[in-house]
Amino acid sequence: MNSYSEVVDITSDGGEEQKQSIARTNEPEKPIMSLFRRLIENDKTLLTNLQILQILKIEFNVNFKNLQLVEIDIYLSVMKRFLKDWPEWDAFDQAINQYKKENNQNAIEMMLKSKYEELKSYLQSIVDTTRPIAKKAVEDVVDIANLDLKDNKEKQSDVTLVIEANRSQFNNLILRHPKKGMLFNGNKQEKTIKSYILPLDAILNWWNVQIQVRVKVKHDIILYYSRETKHKLKHTLVNKVLRVQSPIPIESSLQLQIKYDGRHKTTVNTSVVTNNLQRIASMLGQPDAGESRCIIDFIVKEIGFEEKLDVPAYYKRTLSKYAYKRYLYVDNADSDAVDKKYDVQLEEIITPTFEMFVSDCDLEGMTTCEVNVKCMMCDVTFTGMNIVQLLNDHFQEHASEKPWTCLSCGIELPMIELADSWWCHRCPPY
Numbered sequence: 001m002n003s004y005s006e007v008v009d010i011t012s013d014g015g016e017e018q019k020q021s022i023a024r025t026n027e028p029e030k031p032i033m034s035l036f037r038r039l040i041e042n043d044k045t046l047l048t049n050l051q052i053l054q055i056l057k058i059e060f061n062v063n064f065k066n067l068q069l070v071e072i073d074i075y076l077s078v079m080k081r082f083l084k085d086w087p088e089w090d091a092f093d094q095a096i097n098q099y100k101k102e103n104n105q106n107a108i109e110m111m112l113k114s115k116y117e118e119l120k121s122y123l124q125s126i127v128d129t130t131r132p133i134a135k136k137a138v139e140d141v142v143d144i145a146n147l148d149l150k151d152n153k154e155k156q157s158d159v160t161l162v163i164e165a166n167r168s169q170f171n172n173l174i175l176r177h178p179k180k181g182m183l184f185n186g187n188k189q190e191k192t193i194k195s196y197i198l199p200l201d202a203i204l205n206w207w208n209v210q211i212q213v214r215v216k217v218k219h220d221i222i223l224y225y226s227r228e229t230k231h232k233l234k235h236t237l238v239n240k241v242l243r244v245q246s247p248i249p250i251e252s253s254l255q256l257q258i259k260y261d262g263r264h265k266t267t268v269n270t271s272v273v274t275n276n277l278q279r280i281a282s283m284l285g286q287p288d289a290g291e292s293r294c295i296i297d298f299i300v301k302e303i304g305f306e307e308k309l310d311v312p313a314y315y316k317r318t319l320s321k322y323a324y325k326r327y328l329y330v331d332n333a334d335s336d337a338v339d340k341k342y343d344v345q346l347e348e349i350i351t352p353t354f355e356m357f358v359s360d361c362d363l364e365g366m367t368t369c370e371v372n373v374k375c376m377m378c379d380v381t382f383t384g385m386n387i388v389q390l391l392n393d394h395f396q397e398h399a400s401e402k403p404w405t406c407l408s409c410g411i412e413l414p415m416i417e418l419a420d421s422w423w424c425h426r427c428p429p430y
Contacts, residue, residue: 031055032123033116040096040108052079059120060127071134075127082126087253087318088118094260129248136245167377167398174237174346176329183344185330196399200388202420203395204298205319205352207231208376211295213280216368217361224280224359224369225299228376230316232351238327240343247325247349249407252318256306259314259355266360267310273358274300280369291388292371302422303358311360319352319423324404324413350404352423 029037031054035047056062056075064072092115099107165173175185204211206229213225238244281296303309327345372383373391377398382390401415409427418425 030116031058032119033112036092036112036115040100047083049076052076052083055079055123056127060124062127067134074134075130078126078130079123082250083123086119086122087257088115088122090257090260094258097260125251126248133245133248168400171328171402172330174329174344175332176344177332178342178344179332185332194396194400196396196416198392198395198399198416199420200294200391201298201422202416203391204295204373205229205354205419205422206395206398210374210376211299212372212374213277213296213299214370214372215280215361215363215366217363217365218367222359222361223357224361224363225277226357227299227302227354228356229352229354232353234349236347236349238345238347240327240345241341247323247347247407249322251321252323252351254318254321256315256317258310259316263312265310265313267308270303270306270309273309273311274304276363279363280366280371283366283369284371291386292383294388295371295373303356309358311358313358315356315358317354317356319354320425322406322408322427323349323351324418324423325349325407326402326404328402349407352418 031051035051035055053064053072053076056079057064062075067075092111095111096108099105099111172185175183203209208229208231210228211226212223215222215224277296277300281293284292326348328348329345370383371387372381373387374381375394375398378394380394382394384390399416403412403414404418405412406425406427411425411427413425
């Protein structure tokens, strides 16, 4: 059971020189606004369970007098996770740091009001989704120990088992019906020869794929652009014979987010970057220009939706409004579980994400350039005149993947189709 003295830490990345006191009125403030102000002053704050309960009570009218302890535990666990993972913390931190430098108190107050509404709206959807789950937990007399809601202070993470495997092994790791107490599939997977139609966009949006564009200016080799897919994965072992709660669909922001690193940046029209990329494409030369230009076209198409960019800068973006899920297992008919007490499956949830770097390099004096794509899973890099064909040949090995299901609408989609559409999918009604 959660102890009310336990804490969750919320951190701001501001520097020491920015720890200025922010004036405030003596009027009582809502807990979320108080949290913002403590973050502005201290850069890091510890939020106790009692303070989280106060947020739930005052901001969202959760009446704990009428709740069972298991329900309170569920509320606390959910709030701890999603409060800390609010996607707007980076933007909040960056804006506050800038307004502090400008000593612009009015801008800070206006932004606090705006972010207060955004965070409250974000948490409201979490609370609304949690209510029926918490109530159902009591009705079904769920075993709290199995839910693993206890917070162990000595625990560094929720990982209870670490397995090293490549993707093919991982996809075929779990025996659906354990045999003689054995959960894992020890059989060697036979390779099946199958040809897939793999669009270039699908390959570049696959997991663990890195694109780099390098230029030589005078005597220096400079990284002008880099992009890497870093899809977030979450795994949970479930027994489908038991009643399994479906993962909660949480809406993600699709805005390009800058990763603040303290360096001086210049804001430019995106056309400046795309024109530079086109210039690099024209410098590639024959015969390797054709296929390498396809990679450049992919980059230009992606960043072309942005009006302006800060350079040099690192960016990150979630590609899909909602996460996707699927269940991995090996069907084994020779199970000794005659009464089928177990239907063990590995639930995999993916939040498609990429990170990007754009340089402010002046291309004046550029003599050569290079485009390469790396499969991070295999540590293999592709470049040169046949880069697209080489990528297609290589990713045939990775293309055999189970489909994904949208957490929001439940539609099942092939991974190749999802990756080809930048992991975007419109839930019905269209």
